[in-house]
Amino acid sequence: MTFSSRRRTEILENMANETLDLLIIGGGITGAGIALDASVRGLNTGLVEMQDFAAGTSSRSTKLVHGGLRYLKQFEVKLVAEVGKERAIVYENAPHVTQPEWMLLPIYQGGTFGKFSTSIGLAVYDFLANVRKHERRTMLNREETLKKDPLLKKEGLKGGGYYVEYRTDDARLTIEAMKEAVSRRVKAVNYTKAEDLLYDDQGKVTGIKAVDQLTGESYEIYAKKIVNAAGPWVDTLREIDHSKKGKYLHLTKGIHIVIDGERFPMKQAVYFDTTNGDGRMIFAIPREGKVYVGTTDTTYTSDPINPRMTAEDRDYLIEAINGMFPSVHLTAEDVESSWAGVRPLIHEEGKSPSEISRKDEVFLSDSGLITIAGGKLTGYRKMAERVVDIVSEQLLQEEGKQFPPCATDGIRLSGGNVGGSDGFPAYIEDKVKEGLKAGLTHDQAEQLVKKYGSNVEQLFEIIQKEKDHTSTDRLPIDILATVIYGIENEMAATPLDYFLRRTGALLFNIDWVHQWKEPVIAFMADYCQWTADEQEKYTEELEQALYQAVHPAD
Template sequence: MTQTFSANKRSQYLRELSSRELDVFIIGGGITGAGIALDAVTRGLSVGLVEMQDFAAGTSSRSTKLVHGGLRYLKQFEIKLVAEVGKERAIVYENAPHVTTPEWMLLPIIEGGTFGKLSTSIGLRVYDFLAGVRAKERRKMLKRSETIAREPLLKRDGLKGGGVYVEYKTDDARLTLEVLKKAVEHGATAVNYTKAERFIYGSDNKITAVIVRDLLTGSTYEIKAKYVINAAGPWVDELREADGSKTGKHLFLTKGVHIVVDQQRFPLQQAVYFDTENDGRMVFAIPRDGKTYIGTTDTQYTGEIASPRMTHEDLTYLIETTNYMFPTVQLTEADVESSWAGLRPLIFEEGKSASEISRKDEIFESPSGLLSIAGGKLTGYRKMAEKIIDMICGKEGITASGMTESLILSGGEVGGSKNLEAFISTHTERGVGLGLTGSEARKLTRLYGSNITKVYDLLPAAKEEAAKYHLPEAVLAALIYGLEEEMVMKPIDFFNRRTAALFFDIAWVKQWKDEVIRYMEEHFQWSSEETASYREELEHEIQLAATPKAGSERQKQPVAK
């Protein structure tokens, strides 16, 4: 049964979810929950999913936006993890090439730094072997002159050489959406802005249903399910507490922060992964779409889960770190266009610092039957999903095995990764023929992959309405697609999770926000109060992205014992 994923039918989906007993009900609409929904529904299970914010609004839109191979885990002797995520990133690339791009990463070798020339060479060679890296993407060691040629902005003092290896850039929020859209295509039902408020138990004290509240309308629904999966990311422990089953291991939240600078101000040629001068933490500097973004700091976080923010302390740290490694750039706070902060829900390990804690995932099964999954990495989402659905299938005597390893995700039908550029070229030409500029058509094709045909089909309607709303046809077509195919409910959904513009093109957000709000106001028939609320929310997010907050929340490294 093929489902739709339209904002216009959201209340209908909730009514349908409450009208029957599901095999699997998932709480959490990040990459983990989306992956579980896809694995479960493709094995023939009936699946429902709710997310209390927008899909991917938490960790899954606030990562370093890399499908990691896990080089840092080799340093921690996480051999099995390196091998697994190395394989998984290749699977993600083949199944969703439109949102996954190979990126050569330069690891500079600095005298007195964390990485020596011999240890780096051996480490990268072992990494290539464990991760099953393809021959053309295997590591190369560089002389000092070659390293400088790759990235002339690097500090020269103490530079001994470098190593290069391949990572994969991604749009984390769009990857989550493409997984979720594929799950919906196969029959899953997913709804955003819906909060799981309490569990209902049977006479045997097993969970039989979940009471959820539609946060946009206030309506509540009872959703029955044989199995309830807690994939709520940083909120996993809160649901375990609600179930009375938070015992033993618990979450350890760390915060990563990133800043975005225009490439005219920081003309980085080559992605660089480097250790900092004083504390040895690792930082990425990555070029993307005319911008350069820098992060992360990986510190323990004990603040408000729903709204982690970059502090002035974080900002100063990243600017000083960047200016140390790229001394001629001399960034200032005024150069930072936007920023974001995200939480990593790791499993606490006694005596380990935030950057040392393992990224391995774990499943907790409570006496009530609640299955909670935490830890892990974006790269390993598919294996995490497979693991928990294998557990359920084992309990139910279901023999169907997972099929997601070779399942092309929504938008990924481009003829394989090798054909991506040809696909983009062909559909860019088509877009130009439909009246778009070359840059507009290419941007849309890169964003939506094979779903670009659906976006182009909306252009006639967009042409008719564009003048009325003073919007470019390309922007309006993307917005209509988001409403009809990606459950865009608020302006912030469109400008952040659907287009990534809030982080990487904040000027574009400011340029079109009023017109987009006006269109959505008429589309949803919002009251003046609703429109004002959604406008205020968007303006608040723009301000926070552009301006780190003063002071700092309580964040520290755990004391080793």
């Protein structure tokens, strides 16, 4: 199947010309996981996403595939065990977008975690998550803790816990899962909104009215089973279906800020108590010469399409940083970029946003609509398994058609064929040599291999083909290759898709975006044959995102 943004209309027409086994509404990590699981089992599957893939919650997380140590304190033992084990599967199947990150948990007098309880908690965590031997926790004394991070507040410090989490690029993880599903014949299209549900004479849901948000064209797409995996918008679809009864979503907002590493020179990821006494904990994680810090956790009642950092959110995190790292003296001017995301949690009466469970739940409506809500990035594969099990069982009962059980624990995501997590360093070394032969510098080749994994071979092919292209007068060949690859192989339809979700540069290298935005837009406009109005619209969209990444909402 194609996954080119230049062939979106063709894919939509193909979907509209048949009855699918399964249609998924929502192109975040949950929808991508369901599409992959269904395709591996042999279901004829389609997927529509009203924004870009991963544009909602799935590109706005703390970017950790983690087991949720804090959930032990809430006695969410089953959740910790499941997502803890899933971490290793995600890492093994996509080592190019996931990597171990040693995390320091400083222990203070009167803090959330005591020394004994931390030692026991981390040991239980290791056991429940089936942590590999060389990644099991160690306990540190005060001096050892300060050696790991000399910037830490010294007053009241008793020691620390040292354990492994897994850092990921959440948007690229979603894209790679979607690409793998598409390679297995899933038809997936972004910027296509399910504006209405279609029903038969018995009131059973049979399809959707889909509207292409880029062209305005409408399509009727039919399927035997419809899954609502729309994240913060699942209740909107349940309302259309007249099935929003009982449990409902409680949206909470989390924001992260990005600081330059020279201004906040920490080398060690830290998970720390806020010093204001509110009982919350914050991550500070070095990445690509920057440090990102988050997250907040507040109830959110506005439109989830574009959550923003407020001055209050920003100042809360700056106060938390300065409280735990008193020598850095950060101010609002040190924030280079930010992002905000909405968590679609399932409401629990009387609980604060931080206390609400991160467990997922499936709702089955009288019309046959299947809704999946809640959950965590780490658990996306198991969430998908539960949904596709239900779809398979229903199709067996209704049609006598049997599908095999879930097998995605052994399926490498697109780009993940690098010899496994242990073999990735050797793979990088080999492919860098190929990149040098193609005319790249060592740094250019290494960055491409690390980001694209085994798909780097396709980028090298583009580089060989485009070496003499006139566009290289304005764009370096490595950037040109990523733009073409993003359009043709990752359905990047706009400059914002490229700069935010395909590269992450708008978050972690915003100066680079400012440097290359004009030639990238000019190339995309020519390559995709945009009208002048389209080019203006997409340019304005990118400029707005650049402004909002730095400036708080009013």
